[in-house]
Amino acid sequence: MREYLKFLIDGQWVDPVELRSHAVINPATEQACGHIALGAAADVDKAVRAARKAFVGFSRTSREERIDLLQRIAAEYQKRFGDLAAAITEEMGAPASLAQRAQVPIGLGHILAAAEALKAFPFAEDRGATRIVKEPIGVCGFITPWNWPLNQIATKVAPAIATGCTMVLKPSEVAPFSGQIFAEIMQAAGVPAGVFNLVHGDGPGVGVALSSHPGVDMISFTGSTRAGIEVARNAAPTVKRVHQELGGKSPNIVLDDAAFAAGVSRGVGSVMTNSGQTCSAPTRMLVPQARMAEAAAIAKQAAEELTVGDPNGNHRMGPVVSAPQFDKIQGLIQAGIDEGATLVTGGPGRPEGLERGFYVKPTVFADVTNEMTISRQEIFGPVLAILGYDSLDQAIEIANDTEYGLAAYVQAADLDAARRVAGELRAGQVSINGAFDSNAPFGGYKMSGNGREWGDYAFHEFLETKAVLGWAPPAS
Known part of the structure; x- marks a missing residue:
């Protein structure tokens, strides 16, 4: 103690x-x-x-x-x-x-x-x-x-x-x-x-x-x-x-190309890390509407491979942090069901065999629209919402249709296409194919905050700017 x-x-x-x-x-x-x-x-x-x-x-x-x-x-x-x-x-x-x-x-x-x-x-x-x-x-x-x-x-x-x-x-x-x-x-x-x-x-x-x-x-x-x-x-x-x-409600746009399966699987893992308690987690996955069923199947397999249990054991996921957090997540999972999203895996309640501790099932919803509660609110738990798009322009529009702008993600085999999408996303940090850089500036647009952290960009937040006029003598 x-x-x-x-x-x-x-x-x-x-x-x-x-x-x-x-x-x-x-x-x-x-x-x-x-x-x-x-x-x-x-x-x-x-x-x-x-x-x-x-x-x-x-x-x-x-x-x-x-x-x-x-x-x-x-x-x-x-x-x-x-x-x-x-x-x-x-x-x-x-x-x-x-x-x-x-x-x-x-x-x-x-x-x-x-x-x-x-x-x-x-x-x-x-x-x-x-x-x-x-x-x-x-x-x-x-x-x-x-x-x-x-x-x-x-x-x-x-x-x-x-x-x-x-x-x-x-x-x-x-x-x-x-x-x-x-x-x-x-x-x-x-x-x-x-x-x-x-x-x-x-x-x-x-x-x-x-x-x-x-x-x-x-x-x-x-x-x-x-x-x-x-x-x-x-x-x-x-x-x-x-x-x-x-806060954040970060979009993850998966392009319709050879990297599709890997991108979906990677996205599931990113959401579930730390039991979903990450402000920049890619909790809104956008996939081609025609490949929704395929994405759901890949996500289901990836989520169900994750083990949940005692954090001192060999499990990938531990509990969420507190009873209020657990209750909030449970309420939002139920909202997803009530509003008509397709529950792919997970759902309300603790995982089987875990009667004590604030454990949440890794949960995936498909056929989600951007008007649903689980698309708008930051859940801060292991819950993924998969949304469909008919064109990349529509995907970008859906991705930016949020009050947040902390992070965004793009998964693609075509780097030029990924760069084009990244350039249109209104977020402080955009990751292509899972890239990470601890020296890159981190912070948000819109209601995700003000200022930047990480690396030398963080220094500017702690500094005042002073101009000293006449520092050098006038030119002769």
Whole structure:
């Protein structure tokens, strides 16, 4: 039983101003596996004051000092690799293999990528007699989610460190263990006091206080669009920068060519990874209407090959994170049935033999229209909707007919055709045939957010632009 009842503020583990304990539930057992303290506005205020004090010195550190610090963080992270993987499996149900293969490595990857990008990042440029300078924005507030907890912590902390910012992190209270260990890593790496601060808590108690605090210069939030709107509202009176990575309902257009079967199968695997709890998951698969039955058969086979069970076993899928998440997914699966979609495999209820734990059947619907609830709402579970199209122009129109624009996918043997389709899709990141690049900018159009993460593109979110006129003497 884990007991994390202190916060990291100004380099020290301190008691909350008023202790309120919160039970963390293991989604595989539905039993409490630990407790954290829930912070409040007074704790946030202490952390922000520490970050503001630390900013004076840290913002003046050299590029080389910050590269060295990021490398030390990466070294300490690697020492805790096993602890991080075990924590993620326990707190949010990711299979042990996924935690070790993806959840933990991706966080480390972002730290190393930031250190590498920092080596040549241009913080100043001259335009005639004017110098354009990029300077750290100040104190940053980070509110991170439970689904890929280390990924989302690292995509915020690493560029903040790289650019000379200080910060206060509120990890998800649903899955806080990995965030706690990350804070221990930061302390072990010798991050200067006050540069990184951790306050556990929920949205009303800590999230609101952090996003509205006048001492915070920038708030970065990852989570649902609904919650992101509230963060923006809270931030508006202090006119701080708001960076958001929000929801998605990503289309996956499978072209009518030799890569069809492989594209359908790949799409199913992408949706079901992490039990469907990925904001960029390709949950709307678009296939030629004439090949709908073929696509459904391929998807059925791919989904039914996935094993579901104890995340500490050899299963491909563990539980979803919580009872509310389980109930939401069940309701949306039922909506798909009620609205006339063809249930290909899966459906309501737990998989056979699993009576305890928030396990969901890998579910595939065919003959879906883009007006159905399962096409419009982000389900955030292992549920795939297959829609038909009669032409590529119609496929693109359907793909873009969503309030979201986080990611999109194209599967094709014809690369030129895939490029043409990718160019028409209104999304922040488009992947052709499963391509992945952790240095590529990641973020959304429309209601999927503002700003970008990953690689050197993330640095710009943490920088202010200053123009110094008359930097160079006038030409004689």
